Amino acid sequence: MTELFGDDLLARPRREVAPGAVHVPGWLTLEQQAWIVERFREWAAGPVPARAARIGGHPMSVRTVCLGWHWQPYRYTREATDVNGARVLPLPEWLVRLGRKAVAEAYDGAAAAGYVPDAALANHYGTIGDGTMAKMGMHQDKDEISREPVVSLSIGDTCLFRFGNTETRTRPYTDVELRSGDLFVFGGPSRLAYHGVPKVFPGTAPEGCGLEGRGRINITLRATGLDAPEAGEDAP
Numbered sequence: 001m002t003e004l005f006g007d008d009l010l011a012r013p014r015r016e017v018a019p020g021a022v023h024v025p026g027w028l029t030l031e032q033q034a035w036i037v038e039r040f041r042e043w044a045a046g047p048v049p050a051r052a053a054r055i056g057g058h059p060m061s062v063r064t065v066c067l068g069w070h071w072q073p074y075r076y077t078r079e080a081t082d083v084n085g086a087r088v089l090p091l092p093e094w095l096v097r098l099g100r101k102a103v104a105e106a107y108d109g110a111a112a113a114g115y116v117p118d119a120a121l122a123n124h125y126g127t128i129g130d131g132t133m134a135k136m137g138m139h140q141d142k143d144e145i146s147r148e149p150v151v152s153l154s155i156g157d158t159c160l161f162r163f164g165n166t167e168t169r170t171r172p173y174t175d176v177e178l179r180s181g182d183l184f185v186f187g188g189p190s191r192l193a194y195h196g197v198p199k200v201f202p203g204t205a206p207e208g209c210g211l212e213g214r215g216r217i218n219i220t221l222r223a224t225g226l227d228a229p230e231a232g233e234d235a236p
């Protein structure tokens, strides 16, 4: 009941975690979250199924499905050459608009006006083989040529999100709890900051978010800075 009226947000004010890195708790409504979870299910069904990307021969514990451009360590391609060779789905217009609204919310309208993300990475953190939850090690998002901000949306179980600095994987960093519906935007001086997800807390998804008992979804929107093909032209 208290969550129904957003009372939890009193204790979780929006916060600039580092210069250019803004956490906006409770940005998506439960209805929006549940709708996005349904879309995620559609994306994960193909043409390129959600898969664990391999880094240095080892599969990541999260499963990822990409839109617009397919990400594989450490590049973007239109076809998922490390999965089944199929072309990824286009980035839907509603996600582009949502990304722009997110940047307006985190920064201002001027920053948002020119923001045109062209790729989304949708990660699912589920239970892995040993019964624990998937996680993600400290890394930089640096396979994009553009340095436009990254927009991150979280749905489902709460996680511990570690947001660090641009120099090292280690301290100083700030630990932030990302809950279902939270927005996190990092750009400007924080665009290349190391970050990761050391822990997901199972069973913490709010009722009605569409993912109860099934882990966590995180969607990041990015501007790759790669060439947009002309309409009808084959992508490189």
Ligand SMILES: O=C(O)CCC(=O)C(=O)O
Residues within 6 Å of the ligand: 121, 123, 136, 141, 152, 154, 161, 178, 195, 196, 197, 218, 220
């Ligand atoms: O799951 C998250 O909150 C972060 C995901 C992330 O860092 C990434 O996909 O590069």
Ligand SMILES: [Fe+2]
Residues within 6 Å of the ligand: 139, 140, 141, 195
């Ligand atoms: Fe990342």
